[in-house]
Amino acid sequence: MVASIVAEVSDDKTLPKAERKRLQVANASHKSHEAKLVKLADKLDNLRDLQRCPPEKWSQQQVQGYFVWAKAVVKGLRGTCQTLEDQLDEVFAGTLQLGGHTLPCIPAGNESLLLAQYYELMSKVD
Numbered sequence: 001m002v003a004s005i006v007a008e009v010s011d012d013k014t015l016p017k018a019e020r021k022r023l024q025v026a027n028a029s030h031k032s033h034e035a036k037l038v039k040l041a042d043k044l045d046n047l048r049d050l051q052r053c054p055p056e057k058w059s060q061q062q063v064q065g066y067f068v069w070a071k072a073v074v075k076g077l078r079g080t081c082q083t084l085e086d087q088l089d090e091v092f093a094g095t096l097q098l099g100g101h102t103l104p105c106i107p108a109g110n111e112s113l114l115l116a117q118y119y120e121l122m123s124k125v126d
Contacts, residue, residue, distance in 0.1 A: 033080060
């Protein structure tokens, strides 16, 4: 059972990074309940780490883009665990420290455009 959940939440590493990111958003709502729980918990852990200590090599666009992307993934997981979803919403509404500046985790603006920009950035990182 555990192996099947792990397989369900694992990315296909043969695909380019931007495509793997797109598929996580597209497929989130189609996962089993158990896989959705794992995804929610994993996103919460990753986002809290990123919020506390963004990688030095990441640009502001990459950090904030990751939050926008994660919010899009979480949208497809909603209705799975209210406690985790509430905690994720707090993170999305929060701030982070980057380069000595306090920034919103998700910048104001068109999230669809920000997500498209993040995918473009990920296509160059791969």
